[in-house]
Amino acid sequence: MSAITLKEGIYWLGAVDWNVRNFHGYSTHRGTTYNSYLIVDEKIALIDSVKAPFYNEFMTNLKSLVSLDKIDYLIMNHLEMDHSGAIPLILEHLPNAELIGTNAGKIGYEKTYHRQQKMRVVNDGDSIKLGKRTLKFIPIPMLHWPDSMVTYCPEDKILFSNDAFGQHLASSQRFADLINTHVIYEEAAKYYANIIMHLGVVVNKTLDKLSNVEINMIAPSHGVIWRDKENIARIISNYRRWASGISEKKILVIYDTMWGSTDKMARAILDGIVSKGIDAKLCNLTYSDRSDLIREVLDAKGIIVGSATLNNGMLPNVAAFLSYLKGLKPANKIGAAFGSFGWGGGAVKAIEAEMKEAGIALEPSISCRYVPNEDEIKKCMEFGASFASKI
Numbered sequence: 583m584s585a586i587t588l589k590e591g592i593y594w595l596g597a598v599d600w601n602v603r604n605f606h607g608y609s610t611h612r613g614t615t616y617n618s619y620l621i622v623d624e625k626i627a628l629i630d631s632v633k634a635p636f637y638n639e640f641m642t643n644l645k646s647l648v649s650l651d652k653i654d655y656l657i658m659n660h661l662e663m664d665h666s667g668a669i670p671l672i673l674e675h676l677p678n679a680e681l682i683g684t685n686a687g688k689i690g691y692e693k694t695y696h697r698q699q700k701m702r703v704v705n706d707g708d709s710i711k712l713g714k715r716t717l718k719f720i721p722i723p724m725l726h727w728p729d730s731m732v733t734y735c736p737e738d739k740i741l742f743s744n745d746a747f748g749q750h751l752a753s754s755q756r757f758a759d760l761i762n763t764h765v766i767y768e769e770a771a772k773y774y775a776n777i778i779m780h781l782g783v784v785v786n787k788t789l790d791k792l793s794n795v796e797i798n799m800i801a802p803s804h805g806v807i808w809r810d811k812e813n814i815a816r817i818i819s820n821y822r823r824w825a826s827g828i829s830e831k832k833i834l835v836i837y838d839t840m841w842g843s844t845d846k847m848a849r850a851i852l853d854g855i856v857s858k859g860i861d862a863k864l865c866n867l868t869y870s871d872r873s874d875l876i877r878e879v880l881d882a883k884g885i886i887v888g889s890a891t892l893n894n895g896m897l898p899n900v901a902a903f904l905s906y907l908k909g910l911k912p913a914n915k916i917g918a919a920f921g922s923f924g925w926g927g928g929a930v931k932a933i934e935a936e937m938k939e940a941g942i943a944l945e946p947s948i949s950c951r952y953v954p955n956e957d958e959i960k961k962c963m964e965f966g967a968s969f970a971s972k973i
């Protein structure tokens with residue numbers, strides 16, 4: 583896509599990745615974008631770049647806006663390759679540009695691209711004057727890498743937020759207010775759940791830090807730009823809610839089954855939950871996308887995980903899901919395990935151990951030998967109803 587003007591002298595010139603469907607394991611059903619911004623003043627600054635395969639398209643856009651030798655600064659808000667991938671190549675064509683980033687960014691850059699790079703290292707509150715505009719740097723370490731920072735333009739009140747407030751969403755539109763509201767907030771929630779959920783403490787600290795910063799536009803490095811008051815307030819408020827682990831009255835029953843017994847248990851547990859008037863979802867891991875499920879986890883209060891026993895442990899789909907969940911450590915959840923077995927069992931204990939490591943407060947589990955009979959189905963329903971009463 584061609585570059586567009588955000589404000590006089592400020593341009594978007596990233597790349598739209600319409601076809602990406604897997605972003606290091608995260609399913610990007612709607613593609614994504616890599617957003618870069620150019621600010622043309624007495625001095626000229628480029629903020630972030632694009633993933634390396636989009637280098638040519640990016641350079642065409644850049645050259646359409648400015649002569650390359652006129653660019654004074656290339657600001658690297660974040661080292662991850664979806665944003666910095668094209669920087670080594672771009673720098674070869676910017677004879678007068680100074681690379682700017684955090685100290686962790688400098689260390690990471692040299693280790694990633696295997697080249698010594700002269701770079702201006704900036705700290706919290708450092709700024710550069712471009713002319714009538716200023717760019718101020720605010721490191722946000724571990725949101726979500728050690729090198730991460732945001733750049734703020736006080737004159738226009740624009741926050742170039744990099745990954746924060748982003749969404750994996752390819753679109754011909756560049757602004758959130760031009761996108762279907764459900765779509766944009768679902769993608770923002772999925773992005774938060776899969777990339778940022780385990781960093782709630784850091785997110786809250788960052789939001790505190792930004793609370794005194796007046797923001798008229800949030801320009802992230804993925805997806806569309808938030809430019810109107812209502813959407814800016816809503817996405818910040820959502821981040822605060824997610825970071826604080828505030829959930830809805832919703833329970834997920836997540837499981838895999840071998841010969842259908844655990845499936846029967848799951849359905850009975852769901853019926854029990856629903857009988858208490860609580861919203862619930864049945865998620866068979868054979869058919870469910872892991873990163874879509876994590877988005878559901880974000881605002882579910884209860885997570886019940888089940889598996890048939892296989893070789894004294896859980897089924898591989900359940901193990902993979904719990905491994906992912908453990909890394910993302912959802913806050914303030916309650917959970918329980920269930921499953922069927924034939925002789926020795928093992929799945930339920932293994933699930934409980936993983937859920938405990940994920941920081942989930944555990945309620946008692948339920949197991950069933952071989953195929954559940956009528957009485958055992960009733961017990962599963964009671965189990966679901968009892969769990970629902972804790973929500």
Ligand code: FEO
Nearest residue numbers: 660662664665745
């Ligand atoms: Fe979009 Fe952390 O990279």
